[in-house]
Each structure stands twice: as structure tokens, then as C-alpha cells.
Amino acid sequence: MIRLVVLDVDGTLTDRERRISTDAIINIRRAVNSGVLISFVSGNALPVMFGLKTFIGTNAPVFGENGGIVLINDTIKTFFSKEKCDKFLDEISKTTSARPMFTNIWRQTSSAFTMDEKDYEFISKEAEKRDLYIVNSKFTWHVMNKGQDKAYAVNFLKKFYNYDYNEILVMGDSDNDLSMFDLPVKKAAPANASENIKVKSEYVSEFAYGTQVGDVFKYFGII
């Protein structure tokens, strides 16, 4: 029986323009009403996740910065520091197309940036040298600390609630979600998910961009 659902946000609950599916909101509320815990784990800054949790009305901690920071009731917990990330971004933006995002003032454990795809290989390698890594969360690039990923967030929740992996369902759409798809949890994906995500999913919905939420919840007996 699924007791906890961990949801990616961009591309999983939203469309290509980041607009949330009202159908997803309705089905998440149904799941909450049926007693299942719903958590969000996103690359977004934590206050954006706090807002989403509040406006939808979910019932479990929410994570920002790809798992680097969590809000549990009214308490913020950070698992990493942004110092090295900021310093790296500062450096690399002098010689490449990398540019910090204005949302970084709301981040505490990582930094977000934009860049031209052509710089990917160079910036990625430079990050590696500093024990950092970069990842794309669909709309933004992020520079993060090693070990800072969505699996970290899922494992935190597993321990926090003392649940088994098979009581946890994760849903995501992009390679940024792969770390949590490598855990022995239940996995589902929307039709718009990457091939890497689809092959690891127990259930791939024929619906996409948030409209799959109700379909997936029904498949797993949540609603």
C-alpha cells in the first residue's frame, strides 16, 4: 500500500510553460483526503515550494533545490551549503555563457544559472573538479554539491516516517529525477517523460504534463 507520494514539479505537474495542471491539483487533493502523504521535491527555491504546498494544501514536508533543503512544518533544514556553488558560478561566469539566476537570493544550498548548451561539457568538467555537479531541471541549470539529489530527499522522508521503500511512490519526468528512480520504490511517469525515466517506471501513463496524476493514483490504488 502506498503511504507516501513524492512528486517532481516542473514537467510532472506542469506543462511546457511551467503552468500547473488544475487536474493535478484536484487529484493531489483527493489523495490528501484519502490519507496519503504528498511531498514535492523540486529544483525550485524552497519558498516557491512552500507556496505550492500552501496553495494546493498538501500534508508532508517539501524540498527545494533538488533535495538540498526541506521545510518540515515551519522549520527549514539545510543539508548542504551554497558557498562552493556560488564561488564556482562567480568564477565560471567570467569566461563562459553561464549567468546566475535572480532566484539565487532565495536559495541556500545550490545556485541556479542559464547557459548556452555549447558550454555544457566545459562547465560540467570544471564543476566535477571542485566536487560539484550540474544538472538541468527543465527550465534552469543548477550547480550542486555531490550527493545532493532527489534520492537524498526520498531517503530522508523514508527515515522520517519509518516507511518501507515499497510504501513510497515517486513520479517524475526528466533525468534530474533519475536518482530517485534508482531506489527500490514504486515509480510512475507521465507520457512526456524521458526514455531513461520511462524504462525504470512500473507505470507510464498515456496522459502528460500533470493530467496523468489521477490516472497514476488510480493505478496504484491511492484514489
Added chain:
Amino acid sequence: MIRLVVLDVDGTLTDRERRISTDAIINIRRAVNSGVLISFVSGNALPVMFGLKTFIGTNAPVFGENGGIVLINDTIKTFFSKEKCDKFLDEISKTTSARPMFTNIWRQTSSAFTMDEKDYEFISKEAEKRDLYIVNSKFTWHVMNKGQDKAYAVNFLKKFYNYDYNEILVMGDSDNDLSMFDLPVKKAAPANASENIKVKSEYVSEFAYGTQVGDVFKYFGII
């Protein structure tokens, strides 16, 4: 003709538990599609408003902290400072029930707090002495600078777009919205609005907590 709609959030688009109405989201998107500008002015921190703007998909600047701060495209502009507010809250929390909110780390021009109603008169008078004032945005108390209110935000947008007051529609539900209801703009309210708001509104919908958005937009020929 209405060209710009300025919306309060809590109680105007949400229910008593702060959950947003999916019906409101759908009708806001209809208005955006019909070419009307939609702005939010809320007591919430700015990143929460950034998230709301992104997830709904609106097309005009959004204000946090009751008008003290605005996001225009990717640029943040602050109109006031939080220094005096923080100092006051620090002081007053030593002798009263006032307690700062954890969301203050995301605020730049004001401070939010909780308190027992019994302390209202005393804290309000002490704020006055320092040229500050306190206001309740339905879920939180705020200490703000004199002149920092929603009328300030509406006047900023009026100037920014060079519109007439009668091309602007405001919608709100609580006394925290009164400053913008005192402007010579078009005004509408949900059924759950305070009496002070209702008497100043051209149109009071029979629908409430966000479900009035479509009804109000139809009344004013927006959708």
C-alpha cells in the same frame, strides 16, 4: 474597458485554509488569453508570488509584502526597507505575545508575525510611535512602513502601463485591501469579503473564495 486586473490572493483566490481555487486559475488563464493583464498584490513573500505567477501563467508584475516589493520580469524592485520593522519586532517580542514568522527570511521590506489578539492595541500603538503600522492579511500579522500598502502597488502599475484608473479592476476581500478600494478604480469582491470592502465595491459576487473570479470577469466583460 478593463486592461489590468489587480488581485489579492488569500481569501480572494483561496479558501479559509489558503488552498487556491482551481476555478480561479482557469478563469485567470482565460483573462490572460483574452489579452488582459493580471497582477497579484499580496502580503506573501515575493518568491511565493513568483511561484504563483509562474504556476498560473500570468503576464504582469507581481507584488509581495503588501506592495513593498515587486517582480518585473526577472528584476526585483524594493520600495521600502525592513530594518525598522525587524528591529521593532525584535523589541516587541520580548514583552508581548508577538513572534516572528519563519517566512521573514524571504522578506525584504516588512516583517510578519503571530500574536494573541489581546496585544493588538498595545503593539499597534507602539508601531505608530515608530512610524510603522501593523495589518492582518488573514493568516498573518505584518509590520510595515507608513505608505506601504496595496494602493502604492496599484499606483505603480498605473504609471508603469500609463493606464487610466477606470481601466483597472481590483478584487479583494479584507480590510488589508481597503487602500486600493479607496482609489477611483473599478472594484469587485467575493461573497466572503468584509463589509468595509463590500460597500466600496461596484460588484459583489454571490460566489466566494475564488469561485467568484469567472463571475466577476464576466460582469466586467473581461472573458
